[in-house]
Every structure is written in C-alpha cells, then in structure tokens.
Amino acid sequence: xxxxxxxxxFNNPKFSGEIKNADAxxxxxxxxxxxxxxxxxxxxxxxxxxxxIKFQTYGCLPPQEKVNLRGKWKEISNLSESENVLNGNGxxxxxxxxxxxxYHGDLLKFIPFVSPYxxxxxxxxxxxxxxxxxxxxxxxxxxxxxxWLMVNHDELMSTKPDYTEAGNLETGDYLVFSYxxxxxxxxxxxxxxxxxxGYYLSEGYVSAKGGAIGFAFxxxxxxxxxxxxxxxxxxxxxxxxxxxxxxxxxxxxxxREFVRKILxxxxxxxxxxxxxxxxxxxxxxxxxxxxxxxxxxxxxxxxRRKGNTATYRLATSSESLAIxxxxxxxxxxxxxxxxxxxxxxSNIGGRIIRGxxxxxxxxxxxxxxxxxxxxxxxxxxxxxKKIEKEKYGGKVYNFEVSSEPNSYLVRGFVxxxxxxxxxxxxxxxxxxxxxxxxxxxxxxxxDIVKKLGEVPEIKFHCSILGTxxxxxxxxxxxxxxxx
Numbered sequence: 001x002x003x004x005x006x007x008x009x010f011n012n013p014k015f016s017g018e019i020k021n022a023d024a025x026x027x028x029x030x031x032x033x034x035x036x037x038x039x040x041x042x043x044x045x046x047x048x049x050x051x052x053i054k055f056q057t058y059g060c061l062p063p064q065e066k067v068n069l070r071g072k073w074k075e076i077s078n079l080s081e082s083e084n085v086l087n088g089n090g091x092x093x094x095x096x097x098x099x100x101x102x103y104h105g106d107l108l109k110f111i112p113f114v115s116p117y118x119x120x121x122x123x124x125x126x127x128x129x130x131x132x133x134x135x136x137x138x139x140x141x142x143x144x145x146x147x148w149l150m151v152n153h154d155e156l157m158s159t160k161p162d163y164t165e166a167g168n169l170e171t172g173d174y175l176v177f178s179y180x181x182x183x184x185x186x187x188x189x190x191x192x193x194x195x196x197x198g199y200y201l202s203e204g205y206v207s208a209k210g211g212a213i214g215f216a217f218x219x220x221x222x223x224x225x226x227x228x229x230x231x232x233x234x235x236x237x238x239x240x241x242x243x244x245x246x247x248x249x250x251x252x253x254x255x256r257e258f259v260r261k262i263l264x265x266x267x268x269x270x271x272x273x274x275x276x277x278x279x280x281x282x283x284x285x286x287x288x289x290x291x292x293x294x295x296x297x298x299x300x301x302x303x304r305r306k307g308n309t310a311t312y313r314l315a316t317s318s319e320s321l322a323i324x325x326x327x328x329x330x331x332x333x334x335x336x337x338x339x340x341x342x343x344x345x346s347n348i349g350g351r352i353i354r355g356x357x358x359x360x361x362x363x364x365x366x367x368x369x370x371x372x373x374x375x376x377x378x379x380x381x382x383x384x385k386k387i388e389k390e391k392y393g394g395k396v397y398n399f400e401v402s403s404e405p406n407s408y409l410v411r412g413f414v415x416x417x418x419x420x421x422x423x424x425x426x427x428x429x430x431x432x433x434x435x436x437x438x439x440x441x442x443x444x445x446x447d448i449v450k451k452l453g454e455v456p457e458i459k460f461h462c463s464i465l466g467t468x469x470x471x472x473x474x475x476x477x478x479x480x481x482x483x
Contacts, residue, residue: 015429026472037469055425060396068409071280088407088414090181103396113385117338124167129414131174174381179330192234194289202297214252274320284331322360336364428466
C-alpha cells in the first residue's frame, strides 16, 4: 500500500513536534477517518519567509500495549507482518506493514468505567473512536448520591461515533468496544463436549502421566458431580469413576485419546488454560454452554448491596482465559469486567489453595438497574472513568492493515492506524520551509504526492489536509499581522 520512502519518512520525521510561541497555527482534520493535522509557523517579519515549521498529527502505541487477535491479546512490539488482527468492525484483517519510531513526550492512559484491566496507553495525537458526552443533551444522575451523569439511552444510540484525538477526550466520554464477529459452527463440538470443557477449565486437571482427566468438587456438590459423570459417558463413551478424599470428591476417566483432545481444545495447567481458535468462533449462544458450567465450578453470584441485581463472577489464574471469557460474553451482548488481584491462601472444600498467585475475576450482570455500558448491535459504548498522563521516552509502534477500515482494537477498544497523515505533513513542511508565505500558499496536494511517490488512492486526502493546514496557518498569521 505504501512505498519504501513512505516508511522511511514515518520512522524518522524531521518536522514533527510543536513550536512554542509560534507566530501562527493552523489545524484541519477528518476525524471520521482518523487523519488530523496541525501546523505551527515561525515567520521572518521582514522577508515574510517561513523560518521554521512543525506539525502534529497521528499518534502511536508504546511497545507493551496489546492488540486484539482472534481470542487473545498480543503486544504490538511482538506482532508480525501478515499476522491477522481484528479491525474496528470486529473482522479479521492482515497486517501489511509494521513500523516504529522514537518518541519523547506524554502517554495517556485511558481507564474505562467498567473493567479497569482493559485500560490502555496511546500518544495524545492517536485517534480513538468515541462519542463525546457533550454531544448528548439529556443527562441525569445515576442515583441521588452519585456525581456520575448518565445519558439518555435512545439519544446515545442515535449518535454516531467519530474519531477524536486522544488528547481531546475527557472523563465520561464513550469509548467504542468491539469484538470478533466471525462465526463458524462445527457440529463435532457437541453441547455435551462444550459443557464438559467448561467444567475442565474450572475444576479439571490431567493426571496419570497424561492418561486420565479428573474433576475435583466439594463432595456436597452432588448436582455438578452427577452432571460431569453423565457428560463423560456422552463424550468419552466410558463410565466415569470417582473417589472421596476428605471433603473433596474427584470424578475421573482414563482415556489418553480424550486427554489429547482436551489439551488441544483447552490447554493444560491452571495458569495456561485457554480455548482453541475453533471454539472461539462457534455460535455465541453455544459458547454460553462453557460459561454456564464454568460458573458451576469456579464461579459465584454476588450482591453488592440489598436490592441490587446479581453479579456473576468467574475466577481464573489464566490471563488468556479471562480475556477469552470476556470475548465470549461480548459476543452474547454482555459486557464483562476483568479485574486482577493477588490470591490469598484459602481452604476450599478441604483443598488448600496457595496464595501469592495472580487471579483474574471476570464479572458481569445479566440485568442492570443502571446502564453505564450501553450495548449496540455491533459494539459497546463504555464511558471513560479516568485519564492519566505520564512521561515516556522510547520506541512507539504502529502498523498498516491490508483493507478498510484502517482501524484495530487495543484491549478491545477501537483506534485508527493510518500513517499517511504523518508522511504527507512531513513532505509538506519540507516544501514550505524557506519559502515566502505567498510561495507556500501555492503548494498543492500534487506537489506532495510527486515528492512522496505513489500513495494509496484512498489516502490522497491526507495530502489535501496538509496543504489545507498550511493555508490555515498562513491565514492565521496574516490575521494577526493585520490586527
């Protein structure tokens, strides 16, 4: 999509930055596609020549920030070209080109109102898909003692999200959370097998050197014990065995073939359990079979206060599985929160659970009295709880994908990924520096493209934005001089 020169310019921009006490400033942008440009000028008052020129535009992500792939997150610095990621519509797209550059400045951390584990970092110029709360006229308090303003649901649903620079977002604005929309139904994954997978993820383990699968329950959990025995008969076609140790009843079956299948579809060891790519694409309603039996094993119902609706909580020591559980629930129009805490030593049903391990809690409500998160047909609108700023120095990353829309997901939230704005701005600044204001006004988009070389047709407007921003800055200077 872009030539070698484009990537060289993106990686080493000479005119990127801000001029303090600039003589003039011009800004234009197309937030719907994520391209925004801001031009700063220093002008020689005698010759009317541009002494210095800088631009600010498209941002990037720090190396540890995580991008959504199918059923998992991956650090942006570890992504590879030709790898598939999810775009803003929740469809898979291929990475065309990856690039990085040096950056010294602020990073913004966006903490969502629900699910702080999905908080993410971007540079202030990075376009984020959102709805500004100021656009919603009807608001009210969540409840009498709350300072949090809720919006009118119907008005919010009728408002279309736009791309906004991260630095222009505020607490209470709505981020767009998307998820994988692809569905492939494979009949070999029976409902009985999916329910057994849910029990395995929560209570299962491999034993006998890979020859058996076991499930551990409190001996009073007769209903779950009997269901696992029945599921084993349906799936493995063998009779399950059981034994009681103190307060724990273990249900197990000997079958190396079934062990291999379970490990392929759900992984091994508590911290590394995860669902296969095939299971993550099954029809959403069928995936709920896994959620239901997982809840029977490592889940509970919680009421924060009297009169509240129930909160369902799923506990796991596997980060990968927590992310997948959140995605499965999202595919079923349920937004779930992920929280991480350090597990304390405990005694559950006679089993001693060691402390010091990371534990991920996935929680959700089926019904909410107050809707802070608003589900739509294709995504969720999640309000920003807090924005933190911190200094950063080092590499930042971005990439271009092979198809529209030019967007991707950062921990589920939609951001833009076009690089054309930076390269067009860089070329435009190089052409303008040293020229008189009248000469600079004559720079046109074709001049930029000629210097840059071939650019994708859909990104030609970035060259137009560059010249528009320059003319805005020149007009701003002339107005100041006139005054």
